[in-house]
Amino acid sequence: MPQFEVEARAFERRRAELAEHFEGQFAVFDGERLVGIWPELGEATLGAARSLDRSAFFLRAVSREPEVLRVLGRTVVL
Amino acid sequence: MTSLSGRIERRVCMVRLRVGTPDGWARGLTDSSSRDGPQPRHVDLDAVIDTGAMVSAIPATVLEALGCPAFGAVSFQSVIGPHDTGSQVVGSYAARLTLPGLVDLKWVQVLGVQLDTALLGMDVLEHLVLELDGPGETFTLRRPAATEATP
Numbered sequence: 001m002p003q004f005e006v007e008a009r010a011f012e013r014r015r016a017e018l019a020e021h022f023e024g025q026f027a028v029f030d031g032e033r034l035v036g037i038w039p040e041l042g043e044a045t046l047g048a049a050r051s052l053d054r055s056a057f058f059l060r061a062v063s064r065e066p067e068v069l070r071v072l073g074r075t076v077v078l
Numbered sequence: 079m080t081s082l083s084g085r086i087e088r089r090v091c092m093v094r095l096r097v098g099t100p101d102g103w104a105r106g107l108t109d110s111s112s113r114d115g116p117q118p119r120h121v122d123l124d125a126v127i128d129t130g131a132m133v134s135a136i137p138a139t140v141l142e143a144l145g146c147p148a149f150g151a152v153s154f155q156s157v158i159g160p161h162d163t164g165s166q167v168v169g170s171y172a173a174r175l176t177l178p179g180l181v182d183l184k185w186v187q188v189l190g191v192q193l194d195t196a197l198l199g200m201d202v203l204e205h206l207v208l209e210l211d212g213p214g215e216t217f218t219l220r221r222p223a224a225t226e227a228t229p
Contacts, residue, residue: 003167004150042185045147045172046102056148059170061187069132071189071197 006031007058019064029058037062081220082180091210091217095125095196096176097136099144101184103172119144120174124195127208127217131199138169138190146171152189168192180221181205 007029011018014034018027026044028035028051035051038044041059048057061067082093098120121140141148151167169190176182186201209218 007150040185041172041187042100042102045100045185049103049147055145056150059149071131071133071135071191071199 004029004058010034011058011060015062016064018062022062023064025062027060027062028052080179081218082177083216083218086210086212086215086217091127092124092195093127093177093198093219094122095198096120096122096174096178097140097144097196098174098176099146100172100174100186103145103147120176125198126195127203127219128197128199129203129208131197133189133201134175134186134199135168135189135191135193135197136171136173137193137196140196141169141171141173141188141190144173146173148190149187175202177202177206177219180219 010029010032011027018037022037025037025039026041027037028044028048030052035048035057036044038047044059048059049055084091084093121144123137123140125134149170149172152170153167171188171190173186173188174182174184175186175188181202183202183205188201191197203219205221206219207222209220211217
């Protein structure tokens with residue numbers, strides 16, 4: 001399972017800036033590079049797959065704060 | 079079919095969930111991991127109705143076998159208590175989740191977990207009406223009245 005640690009750090013650095021204009025949309029990073037932002041999950045996934053020519057990449061919903069999800073009695077931070 | 083009824087077994091409500099590759103996604107079938115032969119586009123598996131899960135969780139082996147797009151690891155943080163500092167990571171994927179006749183979500187972000195059964199979370203349940211008869215040990219899932227006419 002890819003970890004995408006570089007991408008995760010790049011996303012966190014730019015989270016506030018992206019949320020200013022694109023909250024609720026989906027951002028894809030490749031390394032430090034922002035590949036693109038799409039309004040829907042499907043568009044983002046298909047667009048990123050075409051751009052990067054692979055089926056695994058770093059994708060996150062843009063939000064001002066990390067989204068905290070609860071599953072299995074635990075929380076998941078996206 | 080506009081409703082699905084079942085029995086509560088050992089305090090668990092279980093349904094058959096169809097998990098597939100998202101709508102329009104065919105890359106998984108051509109990845110190197112899928113060159114051994116034709117791969118299924120969807121599988122049916124047991125899923126526990128879990129109103130405590132904000133998102134659905136699917137066995138990671140199923141998502142990988144289907145070739146669902148993967149978005150990398152996300153971290154688990156325990157809510158058990160401040161002294162439980164252990165953390166885990168799980169994969170985040172996109173999938174198509176279907177309860178035939180009830181709901182068909184073509185793009186859903188799900189978690190890939192090390193479980194034998196799936197957890198049907200609120201991302202799917204929020205589209206349905208869930209009736210639970212504890213003493214009678216039965217449950218029913220149905221579409222809300224406003225969408226009854228939708229095929």
